[in-house]
Amino acid sequence: MLTIFRKLLLVLPLVSLSTMAAELPGDPAAGEEIYIDVCEECHQLDGTGENGATAGDFVNDKKILSQSNEELLQTIFDGKGDPIDGMPSMRDELSDQEMKDVLSYIRQTFGS
Ligand code: HEC
Secondary structure (H helix, E strand, O other), X not given: OHHHHHHHHHHHHHHHHXXXXXXXXXXXXXXXXXXXHHHHHHHOOOOOHHHHOOOOOOOOOHHHHOOOXXXXXXXXXXXXXXXXXXXXXXXXXXXXXXXXXXXHHHHHHHOO
């Protein structure tokens, strides 16, 4: 009994940390419009980026959305990978709030 209780005490902070990471930083409804306008072209409406062929696959590549909001917002701001075929920087495209909104839409729609 005591050991189970101890294990729970160890696991609980981890669980709350991971739900914290998945908290929505903005408004997913506003983000939907941005996603369709700016991201869908590469990431596709279903979020798979044609299984990663045209962009990061939010649905099957669980590593992507397991990152924190801070990390993902930084990547959206800076871009990632190849300057031509990679993820373009949204620095001049979207405001900070729009990046938060679109990340919220992605988490809510494609996160598990
Ligand atoms: C021109 C095509 C293109 C557009 C437009 C695009 N992306 Fe991407 N995105 C990519 C590619 C390619 C990758 C994979 C980059 C890599 O891992 O090297 C990617 C990866 C990502 C990742 C995962 C980064 C990681 O840590 O692995 C996120 C998050 C992301 N994109 C968000 C967005 C958002 C939000 C938008 C719209 C505001 C957007 N992308 C628009 C091509 C695009």
